[in-house]
Amino acid sequence: MTRILWINPMGTAEFDEPISRELRSESAAFIDVASFERGPKHLDYNAFEMLVAPTLLSTIRWAEQEGYDAAVVGCFYDPALRAAREIVDDLVITAPAEASLHLAATLGEKISILVGTEKNIPEMHENVVKYGFLNRLASFRPVGIAVNDYQRDPSYTEGRLMEEAQRAIEEDGADVIVLGCTAQFGFYRRAQERLGIPVIDSAVAALLYAEYLTSLRNGQGWRTTKRVGYKGPDLSEMNATIPVTAPVVLLDPRKNAKTNACS
């Protein structure tokens, strides 16, 4: 059974439990959820991505040592994705924007991304360009909700997401919606049912892309290349600079139960 470490790359465990419930309801893999003891409570700023990066890398190394199959960096900015790939040997790494944009470009033609605020757009736009999907981008649409407030008043959040998704369809010609923040969890099923087009929860997409990449690694030997851009430091240099440290972890309670099952 695939073992995945979902990393909430923030100095708060507040979202670990709700997102673990959400993710485990979407997958049969063992999903442990990690967060950090210290650091910012959200990553709305690129500066905060930078602050958590060392802890994130230490967690990545820990995950590889612990024998996880994959680790997901749980933020739609895809923080430190290149760095994470440099320092692993065999661990699968992915992140929400990468996973959901590749998927959206397969399912539809014109992608609209719902984001928190206008502030989020330039860095995400850079990522859309970097991943190659600029010609598929219908629009970014801010919903005007701060990252830590999505779950405060779910019905308000749902209303705003629906409003902007509708506008994306009618005004921007979107035929697939991406929820451009991992904190927008819990909304996609009802939204897609009502809108009649795919609504991609980027957290769920990243989890399932990690499982897919894991199965390709195990079955076909297709893993992150270790040449050129993803070439990383050798072990001694890595040990000298990136300590292996355990994050706060919420273990998947299903693990014992499952291991007896036929699989």
Place this chain on the structure above:
Amino acid sequence: MTRILWINPMGTAEFDEPISRELRSESAAFIDVASFERGPKHLDYNAFEMLVAPTLLSTIRWAEQEGYDAAVVGCFYDPALRAAREIVDDLVITAPAEASLHLAATLGEKISILVGTEKNIPEMHENVVKYGFLNRLASFRPVGIAVNDYQRDPSYTEGRLMEEAQRAIEEDGADVIVLGCTAQFGFYRRAQERLGIPVIDSAVAALLYAEYLTSLRNGQGWRTTKRVGYKGPDLSEMNATIPVTAPVVLLDPRKNAKTNACS
């Protein structure tokens, strides 16, 4: 258990048995392999893609009626991919270039695609641009082997693939190789072991992408959007124009065996 119809979109069953062995060795899904009674024996020309298109669409409709989860259009030109998505309701559709390029762009930075001859490049280049991966393209490299000759002298084929892959790494800076013809099957494992970077067999990649998309459809309801570009004809118009016809099919012998297993 996922049921996939692999379509060799050609008027020959010659490759059905070897590719079925290859594919079934890579996946536990039930994989039936279809080909057509009539039509060209290869798709090296865009004209031949056009010739097989109606039969291909009839096969796609048949696959959906038969209850397959997914159908793969087995040619690296990804023939009739948009058309196929228009006419299905729920069937997953994918194809080798789409599947392997999305994967290659996740695993590496610079992709080199090994093709048969220079003739193949312009249409494939158009697809690379269309899918968004131009900035990731290191090179196309022709191996100078006709599509139906790859399996004639496997050791010659392997030699040529290795030669061009080596050049792609050294001269073009490639860190991931894509085998840009589904007839280049049976070579990727040894090649990637010797080269030390991922070598993506585009047929295998398409099969496994189909399984992945199927699991997302079943689990998350993420399916091809039916709006905008993939909006298709209504049922009566479809029935009037696209007959549902069975192709030549090579059934997966594992099916009965498996259905008794715990799954």
Place this chain on the structure above:
Amino acid sequence: MTRILWINPMGTAEFDEPISRELRSESAAFIDVASFERGPKHLDYNAFEMLVAPTLLSTIRWAEQEGYDAAVVGCFYDPALRAAREIVDDLVITAPAEASLHLAATLGEKISILVGTEKNIPEMHENVVKYGFLNRLASFRPVGIAVNDYQRDPSYTEGRLMEEAQRAIEEDGADVIVLGCTAQFGFYRRAQERLGIPVIDSAVAALLYAEYLTSLRNGQGWRTTKRVGYKGPDLSEMNATIPVTAPVVLLDPRKNAKTNACS
């Protein structure tokens, strides 16, 4: 005198007579109009382009054997353009989007394309990118008329075309309009007179581009290259796969009259 075969690539002769009148009023060439005995009545779906493709190719071969100078594939999606060029030796081939976009980019700076519905946009957008005119695209604007309804109520059609063209000028900065469906014939002259900017009927543009390319072929020997992307099957392979079959043809009555004239 140049002999052109205009192909309405559909299983209906309904438009042959009106479009033949329209086209012959625009050109002194001999213009025969072909359609197919069977097949969909319109090509609004990419799937329908695929359905007619084999008949289209057989018609192309027939046209070359009959000694036509050029054949025009009469649909703004430019269906099977690459395939058609592969299978001819000397016959000139063109299509409406190619012809009208090259022209529009010469006459103006910002092109707005009036299309039937939102459904048409993604495939046409792909073509705009493929032909190289993305930086010249001001907008696509759907008029909300189905392809077979343009000629039902011409004054309504004209009203809608004028409305969207006006918006394209005022809101999108367009300085040249392309009628992005060959069924929008009969409107361009009045529209351009009233709007004061070029309004390109894409059917007429394709016809005249075919004549131009023919004159270059005859005079300068400039013809479709037969290398690389347009390299096609050899004759025996072609004969084995693409029968030469006559379409339904509406002959140009001017032919006999003209042949006696001084030319």
Place this chain on the structure above:
Amino acid sequence: MTRILWINPMGTAEFDEPISRELRSESAAFIDVASFERGPKHLDYNAFEMLVAPTLLSTIRWAEQEGYDAAVVGCFYDPALRAAREIVDDLVITAPAEASLHLAATLGEKISILVGTEKNIPEMHENVVKYGFLNRLASFRPVGIAVNDYQRDPSYTEGRLMEEAQRAIEEDGADVIVLGCTAQFGFYRRAQERLGIPVIDSAVAALLYAEYLTSLRNGQGWRTTKRVGYKGPDLSEMNATIPVTAPVVLLDPRKNAKTNACS
């Protein structure tokens, strides 16, 4: 009969006679050839394009007053093309790079442009980008011949053109060649016969594109838009700034002969 003014935009009449012979051998139109009394003897530098621009514009205005149908700015940099279009009312204007690149992109997939020296490339590359054909560009290849030396030793010139064209085909994958200097006249027919792919003489292409655009203007009313980018000064402002002045003109001797003919 169409009347075209070919403008050698240089202060020398040295090339008027040879190019007039070349052009008249390619077209039945009346072709007068103009050059300037003063100014640089070639336009290898952008500075020299700027120097001749006022005289060029005065010549354009003169051409319109004299009733020419079209004027061609005879240099592959396409100097002052936007300016020329601003100041005319009805006169067709085109230039070699525009004309030959649109044509090359229709006839082939990958264009190689043979230029004089490396110096020419950046400005021409800008034009390739501006016209939209970057994805079609196989290569620029300098032949190492100064612009005024192409006709000195024709067999040497022919040798160099053939050499670089061969390399473009073999090393760059080109399937269409553009002669990227109007002074490379007289070579294209033999070159294309020997190479087996289209070799576009950009001077001839511009002449014939001018005839084509003229016929569209006369027949369909499709002319340079006078809005947005091509909007020009009003007549009084134009008269105050751009004198109408006759260039040195070499008249087409065929004019009288032809006017009696049946046409």
Place this chain on the structure above:
Amino acid sequence: MTRILWINPMGTAEFDEPISRELRSESAAFIDVASFERGPKHLDYNAFEMLVAPTLLSTIRWAEQEGYDAAVVGCFYDPALRAAREIVDDLVITAPAEASLHLAATLGEKISILVGTEKNIPEMHENVVKYGFLNRLASFRPVGIAVNDYQRDPSYTEGRLMEEAQRAIEEDGADVIVLGCTAQFGFYRRAQERLGIPVIDSAVAALLYAEYLTSLRNGQGWRTTKRVGYKGPDLSEMNATIPVTAPVVLLDPRKNAKTNACS
């Protein structure tokens, strides 16, 4: 002390005095302001850029002979920039669009350019693409004021600039504003104070970029390359074609005063 020649490339000295005051209030360099005795009074048309080009080049050569450090071509179309760089040996050359766009792309993420009328956009858009900043462009916004009217009613001009800048921020997501006409001088300080984001006066930006480039030339030897695209004619060819002629010049009165100072 750096000596800069600001060139108002027009046949009027009307703006020399006001712009000299404006520029001198922004810089301690010696700034002489030149204009031409003849020629159009504004450069709203590309044709007018062409008309002034020879005089501009003669002025550039004069500036180099007079020992200026830098010359600025004072129009947001950046007329004749490549030509000017070809003909100088050591003189620094820059222009408003180049200078302000490089700066804007450093200070912000999304640039909105306020222009006079819709007419200005296509040529400026070409320049944005040429300079590489298309992905940073939020919008062009015309204020509807003719180039020679900006200073007529400054409070009206200011109102219009503020209106469109506000819309650029709110509707287009701009976070930096560029005043896309050198005649929009005198407004940027109040505008940026009120808007709270950088408002770049493109004339001032060009002046200061010229000083910066001069200091790099003097200190580091970094000067315009004289190879490839900026390679120019040799001296004898230049003397034969581009006379060195003095423009109308408004000298900087600060020069004598300053030369006694400690610097």
Place this chain on the structure above:
Amino acid sequence: MTRILWINPMGTAEFDEPISRELRSESAAFIDVASFERGPKHLDYNAFEMLVAPTLLSTIRWAEQEGYDAAVVGCFYDPALRAAREIVDDLVITAPAEASLHLAATLGEKISILVGTEKNIPEMHENVVKYGFLNRLASFRPVGIAVNDYQRDPSYTEGRLMEEAQRAIEEDGADVIVLGCTAQFGFYRRAQERLGIPVIDSAVAALLYAEYLTSLRNGQGWRTTKRVGYKGPDLSEMNATIPVTAPVVLLDPRKNAKTNACS
């Protein structure tokens, strides 16, 4: 007098003294050089950029509190540039790739970047795309020297830089060279003298761009926008997450001497 903090973003002071000498020889500004007490000794890996990011941000905040005018992040990957801009109020921030590419695109047409190894290219290529200069890129050329070895054997380093620069000019058409690693200091003057084209030392370019941006901030109020992408956390959030901490600093000895001078 401008006060600049040059940050060697690494856990070694080894390069502080040599680079301070180099930088101070290029500028009259006060230049203090900082490095970190801990952390990797080079930033060849993206992972190492991430490791130093928090210390870098703390240093940036310290620099603003200490009253520096500008801080330069001294690595050609431009690490944490967006983050640094988010957290400052008024401090100017720049970095070598940004500074040298903007400059190179002004001085020349085709830029070749000399890098250490092939490993460096993908991330730097992403930056070239992000900054907008892809169309200006002639090539990346690795010299095969590890980042900490450039100063070990300067004559070998110089030899390799010259070799690859020569190839860039002859084979890639480069007309300006960028030294794509700040550790390649001390070589540019001799190289550019011998090559005859600009050779931009990216460290020096960043220093001088910082001075230029400072003078614009002071004189014109043009500073990093604090809206949209560069909007940062408020002060209390910043204080809670990013401690203000002093780096290791090598002070500029010229400071006392200079302050008595006339300036």
